[in-house]
Amino acid sequence: MYDLIIIGGGPAGMTAGIYACRQGLKTLIITKGFGGQMAQKSVEIENYPGFEKISGFDLISRFENHLRRHEVDIEIDSVIELKKNNNGFLVLTKSNKEFKSKTAVIASGGDPKSTGASGEKEFVGRGVSYCPVCDGPLFSNKDVAVVGGGDAGFESALFLSNYVRKIYILEYDSKIKASPANQALVKNIKNTEIITNASLKEIKGKVLVESIVYNDLKHNKEKSLDVSGVFIEIGYEPATSFILDPSLADFNKKKEIKVNLDNMRTKTPGLYAIGDVVSGKCKQIVVAAADGARAALDISHYLKNE
Amino acid sequence: MVKVYSTPTCVYCATLKQYLKEHDIAFEDVDASKDEAVFEEMVRKSGQMSVPVIEINGEIVVGFDKEKINELLNIKEQQ
Numbered sequence: 001m002y003d004l005i006i007i008g009g010g011p012a013g014m015t016a017g018i019y020a021c022r023q024g025l026k027t028l029i030i031t032k033g034f035g036g037q038m039a040q041k042s043v044e045i046e047n048y049p050g051f052e053k054i055s056g057f058d059l060i061s062r063f064e065n066h067l068r069r070h071e072v073d074i075e076i077d078s079v080i081e082l083k084k085n086n087n088g089f090l091v092l093t094k095s096n097k098e099f100k101s102k103t104a105v106i107a108s109g110g111d112p113k114s115t116g117a118s119g120e121k122e123f124v125g126r127g128v129s130y131c132p133v134c135d136g137p138l139f140s141n142k143d144v145a146v147v148g149g150g151d152a153g154f155e156s157a158l159f160l161s162n163y164v165r166k167i168y169i170l171e172y173d174s175k176i177k178a179s180p181a182n183q184a185l186v187k188n189i190k191n192t193e194i195i196t197n198a199s200l201k202e203i204k205g206k207v208l209v210e211s212i213v214y215n216d217l218k219h220n221k222e223k224s225l226d227v228s229g230v231f232i233e234i235g236y237e238p239a240t241s242f243i244l245d246p247s248l249a250d251f252n253k254k255k256e257i258k259v260n261l262d263n264m265r266t267k268t269p270g271l272y273a274i275g276d277v278v279s280g281k282c283k284q285i286v287v288a289a290a291d292g293a294r295a296a297l298d299i300s301h302y303l304k305n306e
Numbered sequence: 307m308v309k310v311y312s313t314p315t316c317v318y319c320a321t322l323k324q325y326l327k328e329h330d331i332a333f334e335d336v337d338a339s340k341d342e343a344v345f346e347e348m349v350r351k352s353g354q355m356s357v358p359v360i361e362i363n364g365e366i367v368v369g370f371d372k373e374k375i376n377e378l379l380n381i382k383e384q385q
Contacts, residue, residue, distance in 0.1 A: 032318075033370065039317035060317055076325055076372060095373050095383075125356035125368060134316035135356050137339030163339070208355060229355070 002028045002101035004299055005091050007079050007242070010036020011285045012275025013107030014063045015292030021070035023300035028073040028099055030091060035060035036109040037236065037276065038285060040131045042152075042159035048285050056133065059285070075099070079242045082106070084268060102306070103299050106243075106257060106266075106273040107292065110236030115147055117212075119203035120232070127209025132156040132231045139164050144229035145212055146170070147200050153233040154178035154186050160231065161189040168225055170198040170214060203230055238277045252279045263298035264291055272299065308333035308379070311348040311359040319358040322370045329381050333360075 004020055006013045009031030020027040033039065041056030048059060068074075077093040082104060084090075089104040112130035114120055120128055129135040132146075136156075140163045146153045149171025157167050167189070174197050176183060186192055197217040204211045213224045238256045243249065249266040250258040257273040259265060261280065264272045274291035276283050308326070310333050312319030326333050338348045338357060352359045352366045360367045362378040376383065 033321035035317045055315075057315060057317055057320075061320075076321065076370070095376075097383075125354045127355055129356060131316075131318075134313060134318060137313040137315060138345060138355050138357065140339065207353060208349070 001088070002026050002073075002099065003303055004028075004103045004105060004296075005030060005089065005099055005101040006105045006107055007031075007082065007091065008036065008107035008109055008239075008275065008277075009034040009064075009074075010107060010109045010275055010288060011038060011063060012036075012109070012288035012292045013105070014067045015289040016105050016107060016274060016296045017067050017072050017292075018070060019293050019296030020299065021072050023296060025296070025300060025303070027071075028075060028101065029067075030075045030077055030079055030093060030099070032078050033076065034064045036288075040133055042133050042136075042155040045285065079108070081244055082242050082248070083245070084248060084271070088270060102303060103270040103272065105264075105292075105295050105299070106240070106249075106271070106277055107275045107288075108239040108242070109276045111239045112232060113235050113237050115200050115232060115234060117200040117202055119205075120230075123203050123205060123209050123230070126207065127205060127228055128203060128230045128232065130232050132159055132233075135229075136160045136231070137163050139229045141165050142228040143226060144168075144231060145225060145227045146231045146233055148233035148235070149173070149194065149196065150177040150233070150235070151179055151182055152235070154182040156231050156233050157186050157189065157192055158182070161192065164229070166191045167193070168227065169194045170200060171196045172199055172217075173197070174218070236276065240277060249273065254279070262294070264295035265298065270302065307361070307363060309361040310335050311338040311344070311352075311361075312357050313337060313339045316357050318370055322358045322360065325370070325372070325375075329379070331379055331381075 003025035006029045017029050038056040044053045081092040088102040091099045143166040144164050145168045147170050199215040202213040211226045248268050256279040259273050264274050272295040274295045275288035338345045367374050
């Protein structure tokens with residue numbers, strides 16, 4: 001029986017782990033991998049105090065090394081169900097393992113949103129990617145499309161420009177949402193074309209992606225582009241599929257978990273939620289880390305008073 | 307023979323390699339983005355343009371599919 005199980009190994013979960021261990025709590029982290037969305041950060045991180053510029057990869061390594069210095073159990077796995085029972089919580093994983101704990105922390109972050117375009121699911125891993133920083137280097141000298149004209153899309157384009165031949169950025173809206181700074185940076189890249197009013201309709205190919213079809217909403221016309229890669233960057237949705245019992249927590253309209261921001265408690269005693277899965281507006285690494293600290297310190301207090 | 311196709315910027319590849327090291331599995335680590343021939347080999351064998359891809363005695367596993375990797379490498383984890 002663990003004092004706490006942390007579901008997720010992003011900045012929130014890793015910080016909660018460090019703090020919990022320092023409080024002497026018997027802690028297990030279950031995660032598919034470390035880093036969360038930091039692992040998919042296409043450009044260097046410039047707003048984590050103490051590091052003027054650091055890649056997501058390097059910052060994750062530092063978090064992970066720091067965490068592993070403590071007496072923490074780590075299970076690389078996906079959680080399929082979180083249950084409440086009389087003594088606490090039961091966590092079931094994809095590898096058919098079962099773990100018990102007195103308290104649980106949901107730090108599962110977000111899953112990339114899909115466009116719903118025909119062919120998107122079929123071509124995942126065969127040209128469609130949600131992680132430019134993982135797969136981008138494989139597309140050297142190829143033409144690719146980035147779907148989404150926000151900061152994530154523009155930052156992906158900046159990263160991909162180190163490898164690919166041509167980048168099309170498709171934005172559904174008539175205006176680009178990326179920050180002026182990112183727009184200026186992308187403007188300086190050769191062979192990048194920004195297409196607004198573009199609604200992705202279909203991703204086509206035989207074995208691998210060969211082209212995309214989009215609706216030009218301004219001219220009400222279907223157009224196509226020959227590309228080998230399609231990087232989807234239209235945001236994230238809360239990763240809460242393992243919460244099969246919706247009465248465990250309250251959710252907002254975006255399906256983010258509502259918590260008391262003073263201590264990260266959900267409405268279920270002993271159940272906490274932290275990081276990007278929570279309803280806070282500020283989705284930042286430093287905020288996620290702070291959430292982890294708040295939750296772990298409160299859990300220590302909660303367990304003493306139990 | 308165990309071979310991991312990865313890219314230098316892929317965190318999930320790093321997690322997979324760390325897992326293999328923890329279980330004392332020797333493996334060849336190849337960067338699929340550096341060498342066109344290695345890239346072609348990975349795509350031909352796996353049908354994938356995505357990393358990590360792991361080859362275990364001729365069998366291909368796409369992504370960090372722990373159950374399948376454990377089965378093929380006979381890794382027994384403690385419950």
